[in-house]
Amino acid sequence: MFPKLIYESLPYAYMSIGVVEINYFETILATMSGVLFFFAGALVWVMRSNARRTDPEKTRKHKESGQFFYELKPFLLIFLGVMVLAYVNNWLVYPLAGIVCLFGVYIMLIRNMHRQKRIKLRNS
Numbered sequence: 523m524f525p526k527l528i529y530e531s532l533p534y535a536y537m538s539i540g541v542v543e544i545n546y547f548e549t550i551l552a553t554m555s556g557v558l559f560f561f562a563g564a565l566v567w568v569m570r571s572n573a574r575r576t577d578p579e580k581t582r583k584h585k586e587s588g589q590f591f592y593e594l595k596p597f598l599l600i601f602l603g604v605m606v607l608a609y610v611n612n613w614l615v616y617p618l619a620g621i622v623c624l625f626g627v628y629i630m631l632i633r634n635m636h637r638q639k640r641i642k643l644r645n646s
Contacts, residue, residue, distance in 0.1 A: 533570070536563025537597075545608045557601075564597035567630075574637045596633070599626030 523529075540560030543552050572593070591598075603623030606615055 533563040533567040536560070536566065537600075538563075541604050544604055560601060560604075561597070564594060567597075568593045571633060571637050576637065596626040596629035599623070599629070 524532075537560050540556040540558070540563065543556030543559060547553070547556075600623050603619040603621075603626065606619035606622070610619070
């Protein structure tokens with residue numbers, strides 16, 4: 523089995539490899555490979571995040587139609603920002619693409635904070 527540090531960083535490594543492939547190599551094959559790496563990392567992150575949810579399953583709101591989009595929203599925002607940075611050559615859109623990427627990272631961090639395992643205190 524992998525050490526915990528390596529195991530926990532694999533989704534981020536997949537997404538980083540995808541971003542590097544999209545931005546560094548300019549062929550369509552490398553871009554498609556980068557997209558696959560990015561979304562493979564995103565799906566692994568979503569599966570792990572769902573497995574670590576601390577709220578009881580009975581209290582969750584089940585919205586079958588939008589659940590998939592809800593889970594992938596931060597990654598779609600990051601992906602959109604990366605694609606705009608890579609393929610739109612206009613300096614006016616760079617700040618907007620950066621803000622979109624940062625908003626996606628913000629959503630991902632908030633979800634990560636709320637889906638950590640919580641330690642129960644003895645007297646609570």
